[in-house]
Amino acid sequence: MTMTSKAWVYQQRGMPWEVLSLTTRDTPTFPPLTPLPRDAPEPEEWVLVRVAYAGLNPGAIFQMTLVPPLVRSRDCVADLDFTGTVIDVWHPEDKPGRFARGDKVSGMIPASHALPTGTGALAEVIRLPARYVVAKPASVSLGDAACLLPGLTARQLVNESEAKSGDRVLVNAASGGIGTMVVQMVRQVVGENGFIVGVCSGKNAEMVKGLGVDEVIDYTQHTSVARYIAERFSDTPFDAVIDTLGHHSLWLASPAFLKPAGIYESVGIKPPTFYVPDFLRAVWQMQVNAFWPTSRWFGGVGREWRATSMMSPTLEDRQAVIDMLGSGQC
Ligand SMILES: NC(=O)c1ccc[n+]([C@@H]2O[C@H](COP(=O)([O-])OP(=O)(O)OC[C@H]3O[C@@H](n4cnc5c(N)ncnc54)[C@H](OP(=O)(O)O)[C@@H]3O)[C@@H](O)[C@H]2O)c1
CATH class of the missing domain: 3.40.50.720 (NAD(P)-binding Rossmann-like Domain)
Structure with missing residues (x-):
């Protein structure tokens, strides 16, 4: 039986209150859809995350208001920052992964993945390459960590x-x-x-x-x-x-x-x-x-x-920020 879950989805360009609608859709599952997206073209570790918190960012409003539907997925879930629990992991057999079911994580979805695939933080369940996700330190709450x-x-x-x-x-x-x-x-x-x-x-x-x-x-x-x-x-x-x-x-x-x-x-x-x-x-x-x-x-x-131009922060950049949070530096 296909499971469903909810997400805040936009199709047209406009301000959030004009274009966002709470939509019930098929819950993402593994394996990832093929062809794999251009930002992650080879098989690598992917995670399925049940979202606890999403961080709202003015950058998401720029995406909603400025990017024409022709150059992105028709259905896009809004926003980029989230925390949650890993509910499933997928990776090539010969390559060990970093995550297991139950891990608490913090993620930031780059525009290069969000716009072509329609992936966003305002969803109950997110499927994305694990390189966009880091382990949440135990000392930081799920709410505070949604700020990468x-x-x-x-x-x-x-x-x-x-x-x-x-x-x-x-x-x-x-x-x-x-x-x-x-x-x-x-x-x-x-x-x-x-x-x-x-x-x-x-x-x-x-x-x-x-x-x-x-x-x-x-x-x-x-x-x-x-x-x-x-x-x-x-x-x-x-x-x-x-x-x-x-x-x-x-x-x-x-x-x-x-x-x-x-x-x-x-x-x-x-x-x-x-x-x-x-x-x-x-x-x-x-x-x-x-x-x-x-x-x-x-x-x-x-x-x-x-x-600054934060278009493509690396896994190391994400790790450095979550380490600062974990050590109380910010
Ligand atoms: N370049 C990048 O990589 C990048 C990435 C993300 C975001 N951004 C941009 O950076 C900007 C800030 O993002 P954010 O997430 O920090 O926004 P935010 O959380 O909404 O914070 C904006 C802050 O601006 C202050 N403010 C408003 N009017 C002001 C004024 N006239 N003088 C001084 N301060 C004023 C507000 O202070 P009070 O609440 O005290 O009034 C508020 O705390 C946004 O425009 C966003 O698009 C850039």
């Missing part, structure tokens, strides 16, 4: 910012999914002698201080946060800025509060809406920022701008 995507993004932002022991670092959107992890990772890097300023709303000030921020700027209290930061920190500029939201205007103003050799590390540029023209404008601006000379002599902003 913001964790991977945060880790890359902190590494690329080149922050080091004793540095002064500004974190924009310090209270967000990425920002809260960035703050904790930066504190590990800069140590007790470092100084971290976080921008968030006042309601989250105490929370981000608890994570390691020394001073909070409440963006709701300033007409121009960039101007306030410039006034407050022009005499004590930062060694690095980590912008977990992507405020282009903050980068343009950064020479007033970021040291000349400091890096402005950003998740990208936040489009004002999820509509295609705004997204394309943001992508175009990111390309310009990446290639335009930094030097003011050549019309540049005067500070280096870098952007």
Whole structure:
């Protein structure tokens, strides 16, 4: 008898509340469907996971609103981050696997697998290559571990910012999914002698201080946060800025509060809406920022701008983030 289970599925492009519907479908089983997907073309270990928690991410809204049905599976399950219990394992006979039934795991489905196969986190049961999944440490709850995507993004932002022991670092959107992890990772890097300023709303000030921020700027209290930061920190500029939201205007103003050799590390540029023209404008601006000379002599902003691109994190990257969670570093 075929078993069924539920998933939040979209077919058309649009905002989640317009296009998502709770759908009953055949529960995925093994062996994996053939032909195998392009991201995992050879037989390798696959797992079937009964989902406990799914982590919601703005990136999933970009997938729903921007990717045309022609270049993805017709039926797509939404979102990318999940935790759960392995209920079945499949692997080639000659290759031992990493997982057994009953293992608790945390997974992040990359767009390269999610879009062509329609696989997503908002499902009761997920079938996917085991390389996208890591064992959940016993010390971390299933709810807390459903955060690999913001964790991977945060880790890359902190590494690329080149922050080091004793540095002064500004974190924009310090209270967000990425920002809260960035703050904790930066504190590990800069140590007790470092100084971290976080921008968030006042309601989250105490929370981000608890994570390691020394001073909070409440963006709701300033007409121009960039101007306030410039006034407050022009005499004590930062060694690095980590912008977990992507405020282009903050980068343009950064020479007033970021040291000349400091890096402005950003998740990208936040489009004002999820509509295609705004997204394309943001992508175009990111390309310009990446290639335009930094030097003011050549019309540049005067500070280096870098952007993360989390399109294909490896198993080692996932393991590094779950290890940080397991050891209490974030
Ligand atoms: N490049 C990548 O690899 C990558 C990966 C994942 C996500 N992203 C992008 O990164 C962005 C953040 O993702 P997330 O998951 O962290 O989002 P999130 O959890 O929704 O957090 C967003 C945060 O932004 C803060 N915020 C809102 N307006 C602000 C302002 N004017 N100034 C400063 N902070 C403000 C909010 O603070 P309060 O709640 O305190 O108001 C909130 O905590 C999204 O646009 C997402 O698409 C990029």
